[in-house]
Amino acid sequence: FEALAEAMYKMTSAIMKFAPYGVFALIIPVVAVNGPKVLLPLLKVIVVVYLGCILHAALIYSGTLKIFANYSPIKFFKTVAPASIFAFTTASSSSTLPLTMKSAEDMGVPKSIASFVIPLGATINMDGTALYQGVCAFFIAQVYGLDLTIGQQLTVILTATLASIGTAGVPGAGLVMLTMVLQSVGLPLEGLALIAGIDRVLDMARTSLNITGDAACAVIVAATEKELIVDAPNEKEITA
Ligand code: ASP
Numbered sequence: 001f002e003a004l005a006e007a008m009y010k011m012t013s014a015i016m017k018f019a020p021y022g023v024f025a026l027i028i029p030v031v032a033v034n035g036p037k038v039l040l041p042l043l044k045v046i047v048v049v050y051l052g053c054i055l056h057a058a059l060i061y062s063g064t065l066k067i068f069a070n071y072s073p074i075k076f077f078k079t080v081a082p083a084s085i086f087a088f089t090t091a092s093s094s095s096t097l098p099l100t101m102k103s104a105e106d107m108g109v110p111k112s113i114a115s116f117v118i119p120l121g122a123t124i125n126m127d128g129t130a131l132y133q134g135v136c137a138f139f140i141a142q143v144y145g146l147d148l149t150i151g152q153q154l155t156v157i158l159t160a161t162l163a164s165i166g167t168a169g170v171p172g173a174g175l176v177m178l179t180m181v182l183q184s185v186g187l188p189l190e191g192l193a194l195i196a197g198i199d200r201v202l203d204m205a206r207t208s209l210n211i212t213g214d215a216a217c218a219v220i221v222a223a224t225e226k227e228l229i230v231d232a233p234n235e236k237e238i239t240a
Contacts, residue, residue: 001123005094008168012176026193038143042198045139049202052131053209060127061216069223071107079107080215087211091203093122093169100211104218108229113222121214122169128206128213129174130164133181140182140191152185159184174206175199 062073083099222228
């Protein structure tokens with residue numbers, strides 16, 4: 001797993017080095033054909049992705065934590081904050097792994113559960129990435145004036161979920177996997193050029209949501225296994 005992640009990281013880093021030049025070359029024809037007005041909606045994409053991430057954390061994570069683990073969402077978000085902020089700045093679930101594990105343990109998740117659920121989650125559980133890929137696919141369809149049928153919209157949901165599972169926990173990986181989502185419904189791949197310019201900003205939010213989801217899952221798994229340590233010593237320190 002580690003060797004594969006390292007190889008993926010090296011490959012993505014190499015691609016990302018050339019990305020600014022590639023993005024510039026790709027974005028020129030898109031703007032030339034559609035006019036500079038296509039750049040304004042990018043702000044909307046950023047707002048929608050950020051809002052989506054906040055709503056997902058506030059509604060889905062809080063709700064599932066309360067229902068399945070009877071765990072206070074406020075306590076959860078307070079304890080997971082250092083890991084979420086680290087993920088926000090590094091845009092990498094993999095490099096946030098030690099911090100995510102620590103926050104799960106601080107919340108009372110036993111090491112045996114945290115060390116299984118969190119690394120697994122860091123590779124396959126990426127709600128933020130799926131959300132971002134869905135938003136981007138619909139945005140690209142709108143820019144090109146293509147109407148997606150209900151069937152195509154469902155395909156976007158399905159492929160975005162699958163693509164997010166296959167996405168590596170390194171910066172920019174979600175953008176590479178977005179090609180799969182676009183191809184599944186026949187959207188033009190050139191649309192990626194528009195997203196690439198703002199991808200880092202979106203990556204920060206989605207990675208933060210990704211690792212917050214991993215921590216929430218760990219708490220829920222520990223609770224359903226009846227192994228969640230209530231009043232974990234570290235937890236008291238943090239919430240005190
Ligand atoms: N950067 C994300 C992560 O590490 C993956 C992605 O690009 O969506 O979680």
